């Protein structure tokens with residue numbers, strides 16, 4: 080405790096200078112909470128640095144994905160998980176995630192810790208807890224001091240909290256337009272994945288951010304052909320997926336074959352950024368978090384696997400440049416209180432049952448909106464639930480290969496109660512305390528269906544928000560050994576700083 084207080088006091092007296100109307104910290108020592116132990120590097124700096132952040136992804140999410148893959152591969156005949164590629168990296172560490180607001184932090188503060196080494200309040204992007212001092216990020220430093228090219232990729236909107244924490248400095252993560260303005264003034268070389276949220280501002284009265292981007296010298300590639308056509312000769316590119324849902328890439332479980340994936344945007348990033356001086360690329364698997372907020376294990380598992388596919392693009396690059404490349408894979412916090420194991424299934428899991436789910440909760444929400452319009456009967460809806468999620472009634476038990484997919488009377492009652500609520504228009508629903516615990520702010524029938532399928536498969540959830548367990552850190556390549564052991568998320572910045580010798 081004494082050590083922490085001393086660091087806090089020293090941090091307050093650290094040097095700063097005026098930057099863009101706010102104070103920009105230039106002196107990064109001493110760091111609040113961060114510990115420089117195991118962070119001193121005297122070797123060469125890695126030229127090519129990949130930082131992968133699975134939003135809301137830590138032990139439960141990647142373990143669920145690897146257990147699922149193992150169960151499906153063996154058709155549940157043996158208990159063996161199938162590791163994702165990053166789980167086999169030679170160095171593993173563990174990072175605490177609390178922020179200045181909570182042990183259950185948000186993506187703005189945790190990404191700030193990773194990119195700048197400072198703790199701050201939930202919701203704040205790269206500013207101190209008084210929201211007056213702006214912090215310079217590792218990406219900005221690598222660009223300014225070492226001439227590295229910089230890429231920022233995300234499956235969610237490109238001005239969302241995690242990507243923003245590498246180029247923006249805002250008192251609120253909700254300042255989407257202002258974050259977009261910082262993006263187009265960043266001079267970073269490649270942005271890929273999701274679209275801009277609020278491209279003309281909250282009140283729809285600002286100049287289109289796409290025009291501001293073009294004025295600042297950015298090329299916008301927003302068709303599959305344009306994105307796939309990008310090369311190293313394109314500098315300053317914003318590559319936006321042609322089909323987005325709420326500004327994000329579709330969930331992997333909903334992605335149409337042939338549409339671009341997170342791995343495609345990562346590979347394109349490598350094409351655009353590759354140069355002799357070096358590059359830094361942050362890639363976020365942002366919808367793992369969104370899936371876990373909605374307690375949808377299949378959407379989370381499929382997006383975690385898609386995230387691993389993106390990591391594998393970096394591994395291919397590493398294999399060509401092993402002496403100059405570093406890959407770091409981590410999460411920012413846990414989401415949903417996901418776990419493997421449920422009260423109703425005790426010591427058993429039935430993960431192969433999850434293969435019955437054909438769409439995300441989000442896609443099913445659209446079907447529910449249609450049921451509401453057409454006043455579709457519960458019996459008809461049950462047929463769809465059997466088709467899209469594999470849950471069957473006792474009367475149809477011969478129509479499933481999985482004995483545990485037959486709903487009990489109790490479960491059917493739960494499903495019908497959720498159906499009745501979902502058939503009422505959103506504004507007219509009166510949610511009881513019990514309803515709020517059961518469904519969060521989500522579509523009741525979608526939550527009832529995914530909860531039933533998840534629980535009957537042995538996956539449990541405790542929250543619709545973030546939780547406080549640490550994240551895992553996996554590393555491979557030059558300097559990877561610095562990432563072993565147990566430390567705070569601010570140390571991720573300290574380690575990257577030490578490796579690259581930026582000031």
Ligand SMILES: [Zn+2]
Nearest residue numbers: 135368372414
């Ligand atoms: Zn979240």
